[in-house]
Structures are given as structure tokens and as C-alpha cells.
Amino acid sequence: MDAAQAELLAKVQPAELHEQPLVTNDRDFNWVTDKICRIVETKTPLWWWVCMAVALITASFTGIGLVWLVSSGVGVWGLANPINWGWAIVNFVFWIGIGHAGTLISAVLCLLKQGWRTSINRAAEAMTIFAVVCAGIFPLFHVGRVWFGWWLFPIPNSNGIWPQFRSPLEWDVFAVSTYGTVSVLFWYMGMIPDLGVLRDRAVQRLKANAYDGAGALAKGMDVFRKNLYAIFAMGWRNAGNHWRNYEMAYLILAGISTPLVLSVHTIVSFDFALAVLPGWHTTIFPPYFVAGAIFSGFGMVLTLMLPLRALYGLHDLITQRHIDNMCKICLGTGSIVGYAYIMEFFIAWYGANPYESYAFINRAFGQYWWAYLMMFSCNVFTPQLFWFSAVRKNAALVWIMSIFINVGMWFERFVITVTSLANDFLPSSWGYYSPTMVDILTFFGTFGLFSVLFLLFLRFLPLMPIAEVKFVMPAADPHGHHGDEKGDHH
């Protein structure tokens, strides 16, 4: 049989498939460690301070908006009958959706053994956590009397009333807080070995440096740095036994985060789908919301990673193959979203419910036609350009398109929320919604808040999982199959 196979192979001469390596230019382990650790060990670059200043100023808009809101009441937002869910819910769904790419990369792609996820997963997980922080602000302040926000949780309060578990809004409280917590745990656990690396390097630096003369402050800072990383590294020492339990824990966390991430946006979509409003009351919502969330999240990953790659010279770690794959995921999920838009129309017609048909015609051609046009062109047409490899290879163009995806997905949530509320069953109660200055300040400020958190992450924590990047390098193969493509280790 073997001889026959060999003969056949010699006859057919199959083309050898070469996959592009995940770390290019034959870098070694020390190069990877150095490259990633130096980002946090060297002097803070000027651009970081500039970005931080801009981000802080922008974040203060959210502060101003929220102080204004709390001191006056929810009426300062543009909410008015019949539209009592405006930008607050739009922004909440927008930010939660962005977070989904982080979990998709760290959990789903891990289960699917996609080795290319390694260099982007840490930053994407950080993005998830910061996006959940931004998302949480909106429903929390929308409750009106924010100082009673803790009543959302099942804690005995002064009125002796418990949360009402028959409401999808209460499910949302559980889904989003679980999502935030599990994301933090997953992120932290993934970081423990890298914190150990930073700790060991700090110890080495303390031993190597003489710190004579004016070096007292520098030494103090280095000791502080060493202790800080040491505390969070928990005494990790890279033992085979450690890795064995760590890898099992990582695999399990990936396994439980996968149903979690699918459930979160499903439950967010229940906030709408369980209402009887035309345009909301549809069974397509859960899968459609999840696909949209992943689409917008990958848009945001591209928006963040492409500038970082250029700033820190990470071209050997975030290669063209990574960008290609991310673009293809945008293309796939963007096409699902486009399909959902069209299918909603079909079902509205096929269902023969006059209110439902009206809701959809009104969405596309009614008073909010501009928002629908914005949504449709950004979300359906933009990703289709990713079919072309010339487009995927043009980093600047990919970055611009990722912005379009972010904008388009925000408009999707606006269209869903506002058009259905503005024109429901009774024409006498129809209305038109416009945001106020407070809405605008609060929302744009969250981009500042997100940037502040992300910049702090860049400065103090390892941007990429060093151990995982090393694992996908040919030199990490115990059987010495150099040059072979390897899957993910988890």
C-alpha cells in the first residue's frame, strides 16, 4: 500500500502548501521576550503622553455628561414618549458587542486550534474588559436614581423587594456582570506566566545595574516594579507541573467562555425580542446580534491593532496573515449581518402582519432613512471589499474600513432601537427622537475612557501573551519538525 501510495504521489506530484509562519523573519525566543517586555520596560514614549492627555480630556466629557444627568434627572437626555430607549441602550449594545471579539479570539479560536490568535488575543481581551466597563455605564445611569443601582443585584434592600427574574433586563444584569467577571479572570490567568517573565527580568535588572549616585530613585522604581509584578505573578516559575494545570485551566476557561459569549449577546437581544413591538419581536435576533457583535468587535480589533503594529514595529508578530484572517472574519460575519437585514425584510412580508411590514418599510424609507442607509452601506458593502487580497494587504485602507464597520454597527443599534419605538401601533403616539448635548457628551466621552484604560494597559502589562507566541514558533516543537505549521497549544 505504501509503495503504491508513493508511486501515485510521484505521478501526481502534489503541490507543496507552505503556510506563512506566525512569527516571521526567523526570530528566536529571546527576541520575542525582549520585544514584548521592552514595551513596558523602556521610557514612556512622547506619543503615549500626548494620547493620554487627549484621552483624558475626551473621557472628561462622560464625566460632565453623567454629573449633569445625575444632578438633573434622566430628562436631560433626549428621551421622550414614545422613545424611552435612546442612545443609552444603543451605546450599551454597541460597546458590549465590541467586547465580543476579544472573547471570540481568546476562547472560540482557541477551541478551534487557530494558532494565529496568539499575538492578538491579549490586547483583544483587554479590549473586551474595557468595552464592558464603557457599556455598563449606560444602563446603570439610565435607571435614573443611580444610587439605587445596587438593587439590580439580588441583595436585600431597604424595601425588602427582590429582583424580578421574569424580566430579560434582569437576565441582562447577570449576563453582563458574569461576562465582565469571567473576562477579567481569563485575562488575568493568561497573564500570570508573562507577569512572571516581567518579574524575573526586573530581578535581573536589579542585579545587573550598579545604581550609583543619583540612581536611588531609579532603583526604588525598579524594586517597586519587581514587587508589583511578583505579587500578581503569584510565584509562577514555569514548571512543567504548572503548565500542565495551567493548560487544563485555560482550555476549560475557553470552553466555558464560548457558551458565555454566545449567551451574552443572545440575552442582550432578548431585551428587544421579548417585547411585542414590531421590528423587535423576531426569533432571528439572537444569532443576528451575536454575528453583529463579532463583526463590530473585529472591526475594533483592527482599529486598535493596526496603529499599535506600526508604532511598536510588531510586523513580525502581527503579520499579513493575521490581518488577512481578521479581514476574512469581518467578511464572514458582515455577510451574515447583511443576510439578516434582508431576511428580516422577507419575513416581515412573508409573515403578513401589517404592523411588521410597516415597521420594516418605515425603517428603510421612513423618517430615519439616513440611519438605515448608513447602516446598510457600512455593514453590508464595506466588508465585501475584503474579498480582494489587494484590499487586505493595504493596512491603511483596512484601518479606514474598520472605522466604517464601527460606525455602521453603531447605526444598526440606533436603527433597531429608535425606529421601532418611534412608529409603533398607534399613529397618534408616534414621535421623533433626537439626542441632546448630554447624550452626545456622554457617548463620545466613553471613547476617551476606553482609550485611557487601553493606554494604561499598554504601559503596564504585556501586550501579547509571550508564552503562547513562543509556543507557535517552530523552535518550540519537541519533535524538531522545524518549519511545520503547528496548531494552538490549548
Place this chain on the structure above:
Amino acid sequence: MSENYGIIASFPDTPSFFHAAEKVRDAGYKKWDTYSSFPVHGMPAAQGQPRSKVPVFTFCGGLCGFSLGLFLVWYMNAFNYPLIIRGQPFFSPVFPFPIMYELTILLSAFGTLGGMFITNLLPQHYNSLFNSEKFLEVSGDRLVIAIEARDAKYDSAETARFLEEIGGTDIEEVSA
């Protein structure tokens, strides 16, 4: 009991590191471990280690989460303060399923992380190995095998010779 923690030896590349681990296992040592800055595929088997116990902790966490969710909904909405909402039943395992689902995941995650710490005996901020400068280089690219002095088979001269024989370099005794 020796005054030393044990002996460490370095290996030049992943395949020789991996095969050396197999040889240490076959030589009958029990108190030893491999050290590398990345997980080596198949290393637990090469070291003769059993399957990790972390899933037990995950399962316990998940079971607690599910039961807690079920109890919360029943106690709060059906027992302690029943409210009639949309004519729906006070309790059913169906409508609050998202609550049970999310709490199962939440406590499984805590169980998993806690399980990882417990099985690895972490946090443990001091370990004698950190005294060795060569050991600190494991964080870069060094691949190390350490055999501890408390191993029954340990003999400082014999063990050092054995580590050299299986390809180890930079052999060093680490003080306790």
C-alpha cells in the same frame, strides 16, 4: 537531607530538553520538574505526570452556581416575596434559565482559576530556584530540568553526572 535544594541542568533546544525529561522519568526520579517559558507539547506524558485535577474544581464550581441560581429564583420570587407578574407562575426552572446558566459559568470560572492555583500550590512567592541566576533566564530562552535533593534517588555527584550524561549543560547546585 542535603543543604541544597537540588541540581539544575540546562538543555540547548526543545527536542533534547524533551528527550532528557523522558530519561529522567525512566531513571526513576520522583521529585523533579522541567522549566520552560512556554508549555511544551506532550511534556506531561514525558514527565510521567497524570491528568490535571483542575476539572474537578470546575465541576464543583459549576454545580454550586447552578444550584445557587435555582435557589435564588425560587426563594426570592416564589417564597420570600411572591409577586404576580403578567400572570406567569411564581417559579419554574424554565423562565429563569439564563440566571442559572450565567451563575453556572461564573462559578465554574472561579472554580477553574482557584483550581489552577490550588493544584499548582500557588501563590508561593519564595522558591529556592529563584536564587539561581541561570534559573531566572528560563523566562528568556533557557530550558532547565531541576532534580530536588529530597528525592530518594538523589546523590549530588551521581545526579550531576546523570544530568550531564543525558545532555545537560551549565550544571549547578542550587542552595536551599
